[in-house]
Amino acid sequence: MLRVNSFSFVRPFRWLGGAVLALLPLAASGAEIPASKASVIPPFEVAKLGPGTWVGRFGISNCGWVELGSGVLVVDTGASNQDAANLQSEIKRSTSGKPVKWVVVSHLHGHANSGLPAFLATGATVYVHASIAADTEAALTHMASGGKVPKVVGVKQSVVVSEGGQTVEVLAPKGAASTGVDLWIFSSEAKAAFVADLVVTGRCPSMTDGQSDPLGWVAELHRIAEKKPSVIVGSTGDTSTAVAAELAATSAYLERVYRIAKETKEKGLPEARVSSQLSAIEKVGEYCSTKADILNGLAIYRRLGKDGKLRKGPEPPAPGGVKP
Numbered sequence: 001m002l003r004v005n006s007f008s009f010v011r012p013f014r015w016l017g018g019a020v021l022a023l024l025p026l027a028a029s030g031a032e033i034p035a036s037k038a039s040v041i042p043p044f045e046v047a048k049l050g051p052g053t054w055v056g057r058f059g060i061s062n063c064g065w066v067e068l069g070s071g072v073l074v075v076d077t078g079a080s081n082q083d084a085a086n087l088q089s090e091i092k093r094s095t096s097g098k099p100v101k102w103v104v105v106s107h108l109h110g111h112a113n114s115g116l117p118a119f120l121a122t123g124a125t126v127y128v129h130a131s132i133a134a135d136t137e138a139a140l141t142h143m144a145s146g147g148k149v150p151k152v153v154g155v156k157q158s159v160v161v162s163e164g165g166q167t168v169e170v171l172a173p174k175g176a177a178s179t180g181v182d183l184w185i186f187s188s189e190a191k192a193a194f195v196a197d198l199v200v201t202g203r204c205p206s207m208t209d210g211q212s213d214p215l216g217w218v219a220e221l222h223r224i225a226e227k228k229p230s231v232i233v234g235s236t237g238d239t240s241t242a243v244a245a246e247l248a249a250t251s252a253y254l255e256r257v258y259r260i261a262k263e264t265k266e267k268g269l270p271e272a273r274v275s276s277q278l279s280a281i282e283k284v285g286e287y288c289s290t291k292a293d294i295l296n297g298l299a300i301y302r303r304l305g306k307d308g309k310l311r312k313g314p315e316p317p318a319p320g321g322v323k324p
């Protein structure tokens with residue numbers, strides 16, 4: 001699959017109104033795609049990962065779907081209405097028209113789930129992190145304006161969906177990881193892990209979400225490893241079968257940035273020194289652009305208190321400057 005790593009294309013959520021569910025923008029995490037190259041990228045690409053399990057890149061983000069007995073479980077809904085429409089069309093084609101009965105919202109970035117409204121009319125059950133279940137239900141009820149309201153299920157640790165010999169586990173970290181509301185799924189037949197922003201294959205992840213917790217994140221990567229996936233799919237980047245290496249590289253990177261930011265803070269050095277500390281102490285080569293590396297280091301440094309604990313980042317701006 002084509003590599004599309006730039007988060008500069010992140011768009012705001014349009015389907016949620018509550019402050020908790022407002023847009024959570026990400027700073028650029030990788031090289032931007034020049035316009036001349038972007039124009040030749042097809043709108044979507046799809047591959048089958050194993051029994052009843054597919055992955056597709058729609059626009060800038062990866063989505064997945066698993067065919068169970070009576071319907072289809074979808075992981076994320078795309079960054080736009082068009083991406084959602086393409087995703088729905090591919091689901092229909094690959095599963096002989098089975099209905100979407102379950103939708104997993106892996107996290108609240110617009111690049112992954114602005115397409116959710118397109119999936120609500122079917123009355124699918126929507127899985128979100130337990131901490132936002134009530135707000136999500138309220139927002140979706142408001143959107144339905146008297147029509148069919150989807151069932152919202154908050155995931156605390158894990159929920160299993162099993163039908164027709166296929167089992168999908170929806171898992172939530174104990175606390176914050178990449179964001180404060182991550183979910184990931186494991187499809188047992190294909191041994192595929194769809195891990196949202198927890199891993200960007202082949203390169204460093206973005207740590208700029210105001211709720212990210214590098215240590216909780218590393219713990220969740222261990223939990224993913226325990227499932228022994230054969231293939232791993234992040235929200236962006238290529239699908240990878242080098243699962244152990246990807247998890248190890250991401251863990252090492254997260255620990256490095258956290259440690260350097262913490263040491264810089266503990267030494268009483270100003271944030272202007274984060275950049276030199278990162279490059280002087282441990283270089284990361286092509287795994288991470290200098291720009292993304294510094295953004296990650298600064299994001300963590302700025303949230304670290306004198307007690308060494310991470311504070312939550314500032315509330316993200318509302319889409320288009322309009323208060324939700």
Ligand SMILES: [Zn+2]
Binds near residue numbers: 107109111112197235
């Ligand atoms: Zn994201």
